[in-house]
Amino acid sequence: MSRVLTVGAAQMGPIQLADTRTQVVERLIALLRSGSAAGCHLVVFPELTLTTFFPRWWVDDLSEADRFYETEMPGQETRPLFDEARRLGVGFHLGYAELTPDGHRYNTAILVERDGSIVGKYRKVHLPGHSEHEPWRAFQHLERYYFEPGDGFAVHGAFGGVVGMAICNDRRWPETYRVLGLQGCELALIGYNTPIHYAPDPDQDRLQGFHNRLVLQSGAYQNGMWVVGVAKSGEEEGCALLGESAIVAPSGEVMAQCSTDGDELVVAEADLDLCANYKETLFDFDRYRRPEVYGRITAQRGPEVPAEVRSALDASVESGEERP
Numbered sequence: 603m604s605r606v607l608t609v610g611a612a613q614m615g616p617i618q619l620a621d622t623r624t625q626v627v628e629r630l631i632a633l634l635r636s637g638s639a640a641g642c643h644l645v646v647f648p649e650l651t652l653t654t655f656f657p658r659w660w661v662d663d664l665s666e667a668d669r670f671y672e673t674e675m676p677g678q679e680t681r682p683l684f685d686e687a688r689r690l691g692v693g694f695h696l697g698y699a700e701l702t703p704d705g706h707r708y709n710t711a712i713l714v715e716r717d718g719s720i721v722g723k724y725r726k727v728h729l730p731g732h733s734e735h736e737p738w739r740a741f742q743h744l745e746r747y748y749f750e751p752g753d754g755f756a757v758h759g760a761f762g763g764v765v766g767m768a769i770c771n772d773r774r775w776p777e778t779y780r781v782l783g784l785q786g787c788e789l790a791l792i793g794y795n796t797p798i799h800y801a802p803d804p805d806q807d808r809l810q811g812f813h814n815r816l817v818l819q820s821g822a823y824q825n826g827m828w829v830v831g832v833a834k835s836g837e838e839e840g841c842a843l844l845g846e847s848a849i850v851a852p853s854g855e856v857m858a859q860c861s862t863d864g865d866e867l868v869v870a871e872a873d874l875d876l877c878a879n880y881k882e883t884l885f886d887f888d889r890y891r892r893p894e895v896y897g898r899i900t901a902q903r904g905p906e907v908p909a910e911v912r913s914a915l916d917a918s919v920e921s922g923e924e925r926p
């Protein structure tokens with residue numbers, strides 16, 4: 603039986619502070635309809651799709667930001683998207699800020715099947731940026747203030763395959779893809795909001811597009827999975843966000859990529875059976891992986907230069923040995 607899934611990467615252009623949820627949902631529905639016309643089974647929307655990227659501003663009290671969070675899904679304003687998905691028979695992936703009934707805040711994504719039912723929920727694991735107000739920056743990146751981290755990566759049986767989710771900064775960490783890959787993931791869905799300007803090291807600004815492709819492509823190839831990376835892009839409240847949303851095959855090849863910084867849909871035929879070409883050959887995990895020598899990956903967080911290496915280096919400095 604064919605497992606060719608027609609997937610749409612539904613990039614969003616900027617969402618300004620003044621834009622209402624209803625206006626945003628209308629844009630999402632338009633993209634969903636384009637996806638339906640293009641034969642999509644699944645349309646993937648970005649991280650924090652429903653609002654502007656609010657972690658760029660400091661507030662003294664988190665409750666001042668409550669309006670950016672969803673307390674139910676679907677809620678009153680998002681229900682039309684679910685209704686339209688069910689009517690069209692097109693599933694979707696949606697990122698949003700979640701506020702739970704007991705007051706926890708997460709950067710969340712959901713996977714919605716073609717009948718409009720939520721089949722998976724993921725809460726962002728790797729929260730980038732900072733947790734204190736840092737006025738020296740041109741804009742803040744306060745995800746570590748606004749969100750608590752999620753507790754893991756799961757996969758879901760949906761759309762005829764094994765589907766996983768990750769969010770934005772997660773895509774830069776090989777552990778993300780590998781933990782999904784170890785659960786047989788065939789399709790990873792990853793929304794992002796990536797400011798072009800990186801305040802701690804602006805030399806990286808010109809490399810944002812390259813780094814985005816680098817991690818999406820290597821994650822796909824090294825784990826034999828399709829990866830769909832979808833941006834919220836363009837000039838949002840004076841902050842330039844990277845576009846270049848892309849659908850990457852298990853070979854690591856980019857099969858479709860957005861060319862604008864606005865609302866744009868690109869589509870690819872994702873043959874989930876192609877994953878086996880990599881999962882059962884070069885990346886046959888069961889045959890070739892050596893978990894017994896990977897202990898450090900879960901045993902420690904930061905780098906630890908072994909003591910004997912450290913003292914050998916210190917000794918060479920003390921003896922005046924020449925260094926390159």
Ligand code: CDT
Nearest residue numbers: 730731743770771795796797
């Ligand atoms: N949204 C998100 O995770 N953005 C980060 C920016 C990193 S710099 C603080 C990213 O990895 O693209």
